[in-house]
Amino acid sequence: MEGKYFVKEHSEPIEKHEHVIFEFEDGIDLRYADVRKFGRMCLVNKDRIDEYEPVAKQGIEPIDERLTGDYIYEHFKSKRIPIKSLLLDQTIIAGLGNIYADEVAHRAKVNPLKLGIDIKRNECNRIKEAAKEIIEKAIEYGGTTIRSYTSSLGVTGKYQDYLEVHTKAGEKCPQCGTIIKKEKVGGRSTYYCPRCQK
Numbered sequence: 001m002e003g004k005y006f007v008k009e010h011s012e013p014i015e016k017h018e019h020v021i022f023e024f025e026d027g028i029d030l031r032y033a034d035v036r037k038f039g040r041m042c043l044v045n046k047d048r049i050d051e052y053e054p055v056a057k058q059g060i061e062p063i064d065e066r067l068t069g070d071y072i073y074e075h076f077k078s079k080r081i082p083i084k085s086l087l088l089d090q091t092i093i094a095g096l097g098n099i100y101a102d103e104v105a106h107r108a109k110v111n112p113l114k115l116g117i118d119i120k121r122n123e124c125n126r127i128k129e130a131a132k133e134i135i136e137k138a139i140e141y142g143g144t145t146i147r148s149y150t151s152s153l154g155v156t157g158k159y160q161d162y163l164e165v166h167t168k169a170g171e172k173c174p175q176c177g178t179i180i181k182k183e184k185v186g187g188r189s190t191y192y193c194p195r196c197q198k
């Protein structure tokens with residue numbers, strides 16, 4: 001459901017969903033394909049990129065060492081918003097989508113339905129560790145491909161084989177054997193283990 005980039009020979013036919021094509025002098029194209037057209041592109045002066053609003057507002061990425069448990073605690077502790085929604089807030093932590101937010105909350109043993117104001121400092125430390133581990137592994141395995149389209153090149157991620165809760169409602173938690181539950185939080189499907197994530 002997401003935009004994807006492909007490297008192709010310029011001579012290859014343009015696929016239906018390839019909306020932006022960067023042509024290089026050596027005959028290679030970088031093609032941006034986006035089935036649902038949710039992607040946006042802007043031309044930005046590279047010397048002023050930090051002033052560009054989406055960049056300026058962006059939070060810290062899980063693999064960035066500036067992401068600490070204290071940072072997460074400071075940004076979560078006063079919010080009457082479910083932790084699941086805070087994990088998805090790109091202005092706090094940049095780069096966790098719906099799949100990884102569920103996996104991070106599970107690995108960190110944090111209940112995603114709880115509000116930010118109820119979070120403990122040690123839970124934030126565990127979120128930080130879990131986010132880093134999961135994103136690093138997901139990058140290594142080429143991301144996660146579930147129910148989205150397979151490209152014409154058959155490029156798919158492999159991290160879906162390592163998901164512990166997301167899309168696993170009715171199955172057993174791999175950590176404790178409890179049946180995984182599914183609820184809507186802020187309009188997003190949320191999967192969690194009611195025993196590991198109290």
Ligand SMILES: [Zn+2]
Pocket residue numbers: 173174175176177178193194195196197
């Ligand atoms: Zn469990």
